[in-house]
Structure formats: C-alpha cells, structure tokens
C-alpha cells in the first residue's frame with residue numbers, strides 16, 4: 001500500500017467473476033490444474049457468463065492474449081495442497097488478482113481454524129493452487145493478523161505473495177543499463193529482494209519526527225527458493241519473459257472495464273523536484289496550481305514509453321506514512337529501499353514472502369489516488385507472470401515434506417535479519 005494511498009477507499013466497481021465450480025469433498029489424490037502445460041491460460045474476464053470455454057490455440061502474432069479458461073472437472077484440492085497465499089489490502093487490489101485466476105474453487109469447501117475471521121477466495125493461477133486472503137484494512141498489524149490466521153487454516157502454504165501498490169523512489173543511481181540511473185515511473189512494478197521494516201515516525205515536509213526507540217531491528221529477505229527465482233527473473237531472458245507475460249495479462253485486465261486498469265497517461269505522471277512541496281489543501285496538483293515548471297523530466301516518459309517495467313530491490317515496509325520527497329530521498333540513500341508500502345513486514349512474521357507492488361505515487365506531498373487502479377493491475381499482472389516461473393520442488397501434497405526445511409531456511413533468515421539493524425545501515 002502506498003503511503004497515503006491507504007486512507008482513501010475508492011468505491012470498488014463490482015466485477016462478475018466466472019461461476020464457482022462444484023464443491024465435492026476434497027480427497028487425497030493429486031490435484032494440480034489440468035491446464036498447466038497450456039501457455040498462457042488465463043481467466044475468463046470479458047465474458048464472465050461463459051465459464052467453460054475450451055482453450056483454443058492462437059497463431060503467433062494474432063494480437064493480445066485472449067481471455068480464456070479451460071474445462072475443469074476436477075474437484076477442489078485438499079486444503080493441504082494449497083501452497084500459495086496471496087495477501088492484499090483493499091477490494092480493488094483483490095479484484096485485479098481474482099480476475100487473473102484461471103479457476104475459482106468454492107471456498108466454502110475449506111474449513112477455517114478456530115477463531116479465523118478471514119475471508120478467502122480459492123482457485124488456481126497457472127500450476128498453483130492458491131488462497132487469496134482478503135484484508136479488512138491496511139497496514140502491518142492487519143496484514144500480520146490476516147497472515148497468522150491464514151497460516152493456521154492453510155498449513156500447506158509455502159510462500160505468500162503480498163500484492164498491491166506502493167510509493168516509489170523515482171531514481172536509482174547506478175542501477176540502469178550500463179550503470180546509469182534507473183528511472184521508476186508510475187505503473188512500474190517493484191519486486192522485493194528484501195523488506196526493510198521501520199517505524200521512524202511520521203515524515204512530513206520540513207518536519208521529521210523520528211522515533212529511534214521503536215525502530216524494528218530487522219532486515220528481511222526472501223528465502224532461498226524465492227531468491228533463486230528472483231535470480232532467474234533478473235537475468236536478461238528472465239526480464240524479457242516477465243515483461244512480455246505481464247503486458248499480456250495487462251491486456252486481459254484492461255478488457256475488464258470494472259477494474260479501471262487503463263493507463264492514465266504520460267501527462268498525468270508528474271514528478272516534482274524534491275524540494276518543491278504541494279501548494280494547497282486539495283489533493284489534485286491541478287486544482288491547487290502546483291508549479292509545473294518544477295517538474296522533473298524523465299527520459300522514459302519523453303520517449304513515450306508507457307509500458308510498465310519490473311524492478312528488483314529492497315522495499316521499506318511499515319505504518320509510517322511518507323509524504324515528503326526530501327525524506328524519501330534520505331531513506332533511499334541510507335537504506336537502499338526503492339519503494340514504501342505497509343503490509344509486507346506484517347506478513348513476514350508468518351510466511352516466507354515476496355512483495356510485489358505497483359508504483360502508485362512518489363511518496364511525496366503531491367501524491368494522489370489517480371494511479372491506484374492501474375498500479376494495482378500492473379502488480380497483479382506481474383504477480384501472475386512471476387508465479388509462472390515458480391516451480392515448487394515438490395508440488396501438491398508432497399510439498400508438505402519440504403515444509404520443515406523451507407521454514408528452517410526462513411527462520412534462519414529471521415535470525416539473520418534480527419542481527420542486522422537499521423542503525424548499522426546508517427539510519428537513526
């Protein structure tokens with residue numbers, strides 16, 4: 001969740017999903033999606049009433065990837081065969097994700113652990129049986145509660161993906177091609193190579209109230225399996241494949257009018273100089289008359305390149321609302337983070353996790369909500385593209401045999417991060 005994006009609830013437009021399948025009792029047989037060798041296979045979104053279309057191969061170059069689904073006669077998998085959890089805040093983000101489900105299971109098939117108040121959607125994305133946990137609110141506390149209950153109810157979950165929107169650092173020196181400056185524009189997606197939790201206080205222009213006594217003494221990174229996945233995706237071929245898939249899924253989401261996943265336009269991607277603050281009380285810079293002479297030019301936008309890119313790096317996570325470009329730059333310089341969000345650190349305590357967030361604003365005083373829906377869509381599209389590359393070492397029920405090893409690795413990371421500290425990074 002972008003800092004400051006959290007406090008506005010956009011009224012979600014209803015989305016008609018394909019009808020949920022029948023829900024016989026789970027059994028112990030192998031339950032993997034029947035279509036996982038078909039590429040790509042994505043959910044029915046343009047014609048939600050036709051919930052059993054047959055996959056039709058398309059010739060190369062025949063246009064955007066169509067929305068489709070395959071007949072799915074198998075019953076829902078046993079509860080322990082669901083090995084991927086998706087956690088997101090706000091209905092508009094969940095809408096973009098469920099729109100990319102390949103199949104939907106009847107979630108009433110599954111039981112919940114005692115006192116679990118969560119609401120879940122279950123289904124498949126590619127080869128994965130997934131459970132989407134709907135968060136009642138935003139922030140790390142809500143995320144932590146949801147994740148803890150989800151872990152109790154779905155003990156087979158091996159990886160959680162936290163999906164949503166974030167505020168970003170617009171430039172990363174030395175990370176672009178040839179060691180040049182890397183530009184991050186709105187709608188780009190950030191994939192976490194690590195999560196830096198922090199509670200420094202509230203960051204406002206000209207007023208930085210620091211709470212050094214509450215700085216969480218941790219620095220987290222994904223577990224070994226997730227790091228190996230990221231290493232593959234960061235390569236040239238991996239990036240190209242990821243970007244191509246992501247653009248295809250964005251076509252699907254754009255076709256669903258209820259999602260509002262349309263690119264707002266280069267002219268609406270405004271980055272002001274870090275020292276120039278929002279001039280009025282209203283949210284819109286246009287309404288307040290912010291000086292466009294203070295806008296910072298970006299090469300990608302001047303070239304008219306509006307396609308979202310994927311960036312890999314550290315993400316700052318906490319309840320701190322960042323509305324100051326100058327402090328954004330200080331934090332980026334001292335911690336190396338390239339984005340700020342509010343849920344990842346909460347989930348980290350329950351699951352090994354990846355954070356995948358769409359750039360919604362620049363974490364400055366000019367931020368608005370205009371990019372929320374598009375950024376939520378690019379993050380969802382990127383999530384599905386990333387998951388296509390994640391091959392669990394043992395799928396389905398057998399994966400539970402690896403759980404102790406997986407969680408041991410995750411636990412070791414927790415110990416490692418507990419020995420690290422933000423002050424050691426120069427913060428505080």
Ligand SMILES: [Zn+2]
Pocket residue numbers: 277278279284285288290365366
């Ligand atoms: Zn402004």
